[in-house]
Amino acid sequence: MISSARDFLSSHRDELIGDLTDWVSVPSVAGVPEHEADLLRSANRLAGLLRATGFPTVEVWKAPAAPAVYAEWIIDPAAETVLVYGHHDVRAAKAEEWEETTPFRAVVRDGYVYGRGSSDAKGQVLAHVWGLRAHLAECGAPRVNLKMLIEGEEETGSIHLRDLMEEHRVTADLVIFSDTLLWHPDHPAVCTSMRGMLLAQLRVFGPLRDMHSGAVSGPAPNPIHELSRVIAALHDDKGRITLPGFYDDVAEPSARRRAELAALPYADDDWLRRSDTRSIGGEEGWTVLERLWLRPAAEVITILGGDPAGPSRGAVPAAAEATLSIRIVPDQTPAAVADQLRRWVASTISDRVGHELTIGLETGQDPYATPPDHPAVEALASAMQEAWGVPAGRMGNAGGGPAELLARMTGAPVLFFGTGLPDDRWHDSDERTSIDVLLKGAEALAAFWRGR
Structure with a gap:
C-alpha cells in the first residue's frame, strides 16, 4: 500500500534535497577554532527548519564553541515523551582528496547527495524533520510529546552534553539516537546496540x-x-x-543475539565491495558481523x-x-x-x-544495548517494514556515541535509527547519502510516530 506519508515525501523530494544541500554548505567542522562561527550558523539553520516544521519551542544552546539545538512540542504533560538525539557538527575534510565535489559544496549525482555531513549526520537529522512533517500532514499533530536535541560536538566526544542536559533538565520516556548506519539499502534492520x-x-x-x-x-x-x-x-x-x-x-553475547545477526544477508564479496576494506581480519572464532558489533x-x-x-x-x-x-x-x-x-x-x-x-x-564512551523486548523495538521494525516493504532484521553499531550517557541522564531506554550506510564514506573523502534511503527513512519515522 502506498501511504500518504510516502506520497507527501515524494512530492517534497526536491525540498528535502534542497534543505540538505543548503545545510551541507555550512562547514560546521568540529574542534577547529576558525569554524566556531560556522557551527553557530549551522545551529541557526536547523533551528529555522524546526520552527518551520511547527515546534512551538526552539532554542540554540551555546555550549563552549559548540552550540546545540533544542526543540520541544508538548501536547500533554502526561503523555509519553520521546527525545530525538543527533548532531550537526562534522569532521574536517581534505579538499584535495575529494573527486565528486568539494567538501562543502553539495552536489546531487546518480541518486546521492555528496558533501561533508550529508550522511554523518545532517541527512539523518533531516530524515527526522521530514518524517515528522509527513506525519503532521497525515495526522495533523504529534501523538506524543516530542523533543529534539541536536548537539554540536559529537565528533569531538560530546564533552559538554552532560552539562547541557543537567542545566536544562532534559527528560524523556524514550530516546531515539540517530547517528548510526543501516546494514544494507535493501534490507532494513533495527540497530539495538552500540559499542x-x-x-x-x-x-x-x-x-x-x-x-x-x-x-x-x-x-x-x-x-x-x-x-x-x-x-x-x-x-x-x-x-x-x-x-x-x-x-x-x-559479556558473552546471547544465542538470540548471535542468531539475529546471522539472519542478516551477508557475503564476503558484498562486504568488501561496500566497505572498501580490501580484506577481512579480526578475532578468530567470530563472524564478521559479530566482530563489528559484539566484540x-x-x-x-x-x-x-x-x-x-x-x-x-x-x-x-x-x-x-x-x-x-x-x-x-x-x-x-x-x-x-x-x-x-x-x-x-x-x-x-x-x-x-x-x-x-x-x-x-x-x-570515553560506555557501550549500550537496547532492552531487546522493549515494545519500541518492534514498533520501529514494523515502521521500517512499511517503508521498505520487507521485514526488518536486527543489527548493531560498530562505532561509539553518547547513547549510554543519554540513557543514564534521562532514565529512558535508547532506540537507534539511522539512514547511513557502510558505503557512505563517513569521515572520508566524497561522503555521500542515498536519497532513496533518506526518503525511506523519513517514511519509516512517519509510520513510527503514527503508531505511538
Missing part, C-alpha cells in the same frame, strides 16, 4: 634531539622502531587484544614520526606517536580498559626509550 570507545595517545622518545642517522644509526634508540614493536604486540596471532584482563569483563576492537588511527611531509632529513627522530582507538562492549568500561592499557604499556615498552601515555577518559 563504547576509548582514545589514547602513546608518545615514544628516543634520542634527545633528531640525530643524523649516519652519526648514531645502530646504537641509538629509534622511537619509530619501538612504537612499531609495541603496536604489533597489541594483538596476538588469533586477532585477540593482548592487554591482560581485557576480556574478563566482555571489542583496537585500532591505530594515526601514527607520526620522522619527516611525514617534505624531503627526509635523514635523521633518527627524537619522538614518534600513535593514536589508539579501542572499541569496547558490555560489560567493559572506559576506566577499567584505561587501567589495563597503562599496565600493558608500562610492562611492554623498552627501558631504552621514554614514553608518555595520554588517555582521553573525559571523552
Whole structure:
C-alpha cells in the first residue's frame, strides 16, 4: 500500500534535497577554532527548519564553541515523551582528496547527495524533520510529546552534553539516537546496540634531539622502531587484544543475539565491495558481523614520526606517536580498559626509550544495548517494514556515541535509527547519502510516530 506519508515525501523530494544541500554548505567542522562561527550558523539553520516544521519551542544552546539545538512540542504533560538525539557538527575534510565535489559544496549525482555531513549526520537529522512533517500532514499533530536535541560536538566526544542536559533538565520516556548506519539499502534492520570507545595517545622518545642517522644509526634508540614493536604486540596471532584482563569483563553475547545477526544477508564479496576494506581480519572464532558489533576492537588511527611531509632529513627522530582507538562492549568500561592499557604499556615498552601515555577518559564512551523486548523495538521494525516493504532484521553499531550517557541522564531506554550506510564514506573523502534511503527513512519515522 502506498501511504500518504510516502506520497507527501515524494512530492517534497526536491525540498528535502534542497534543505540538505543548503545545510551541507555550512562547514560546521568540529574542534577547529576558525569554524566556531560556522557551527553557530549551522545551529541557526536547523533551528529555522524546526520552527518551520511547527515546534512551538526552539532554542540554540551555546555550549563552549559548540552550540546545540533544542526543540520541544508538548501536547500533554502526561503523555509519553520521546527525545530525538543527533548532531550537526562534522569532521574536517581534505579538499584535495575529494573527486565528486568539494567538501562543502553539495552536489546531487546518480541518486546521492555528496558533501561533508550529508550522511554523518545532517541527512539523518533531516530524515527526522521530514518524517515528522509527513506525519503532521497525515495526522495533523504529534501523538506524543516530542523533543529534539541536536548537539554540536559529537565528533569531538560530546564533552559538554552532560552539562547541557543537567542545566536544562532534559527528560524523556524514550530516546531515539540517530547517528548510526543501516546494514544494507535493501534490507532494513533495527540497530539495538552500540559499542563504547576509548582514545589514547602513546608518545615514544628516543634520542634527545633528531640525530643524523649516519652519526648514531645502530646504537641509538629509534622511537619509530619501538612504537612499531609495541603496536604489533597489541594483538596476538588469533586477532585477540593482548592487554591482560581485557576480556574478563566482555559479556558473552546471547544465542538470540548471535542468531539475529546471522539472519542478516551477508557475503564476503558484498562486504568488501561496500566497505572498501580490501580484506577481512579480526578475532578468530567470530563472524564478521559479530566482530563489528559484539566484540571489542583496537585500532591505530594515526601514527607520526620522522619527516611525514617534505624531503627526509635523514635523521633518527627524537619522538614518534600513535593514536589508539579501542572499541569496547558490555560489560567493559572506559576506566577499567584505561587501567589495563597503562599496565600493558608500562610492562611492554623498552627501558631504552621514554614514553608518555595520554588517555582521553573525559571523552570515553560506555557501550549500550537496547532492552531487546522493549515494545519500541518492534514498533520501529514494523515502521521500517512499511517503508521498505520487507521485514526488518536486527543489527548493531560498530562505532561509539553518547547513547549510554543519554540513557543514564534521562532514565529512558535508547532506540537507534539511522539512514547511513557502510558505503557512505563517513569521515572520508566524497561522503555521500542515498536519497532513496533518506526518503525511506523519513517514511519509516512517519509510520513510527503514527503508531505511538
